[in-house]
Amino acid sequence: MGNTSSSWAKRPPVSTTSSVFTTEATTAVHNFVVKNYSLLDGVGADVCVTSSTFSVGGYDWCINFFPGGDARAPAGYAAAFLHLCxxxxxxxxxxxxxxxxxxxxxxxxxxxxxxxxTGTFESAAMGWGNVRIIKKSKLREDCFTIRCDLAVIQNPIQEEMLPN
Structure with missing residues (x-):
């Protein structure tokens, strides 16, 4: 066998570079409390109640809750959407x-x-959500909360590092 240490000594040094991709987000939680839900029983599909407007990441948002469901979903489900305002x-x-x-x-x-x-809101008044968030028959409590855990993703940053 040959001497391996001498073969390493003759090789040119290896150049190493690195780069970093960073994604940052502004996060928040909004709680939309729905009281006296039983009074909403019987409202038709596509009728919504709306939370107050809240700000996250420099944008205004609201939650739309459809106690009678969304016409695009099977009957018997309530729906909820996050809207960019x-x-x-x-x-x-x-x-x-x-x-x-x-x-x-x-x-x-x-x-x-x-x-x-995870979605891209292309314009104000656009919403993403769940047309079957819960069966209406399961909402036996007269008071509940629709919670939105939201992260607004900022422009990602790519940095090139200097060679090591």
């Missing part, structure tokens, strides 16, 4: 969020079907 130039706003139904104790309703949604 405005703020900074509201085009191409990327967000990652979850909408969930919470009981009065703050725990996720066991019959809730929360989804983690």
């Amino acid at each position: 405005g703020g900074a130039p509201a085009t191409g706003v990327m967000a990652k969020f979850t909408l969930s139904v919470r009981k009065q104790d703050g725990k996720v309703h066991r019959d809730c079907s929360p989804l983690i949604i």
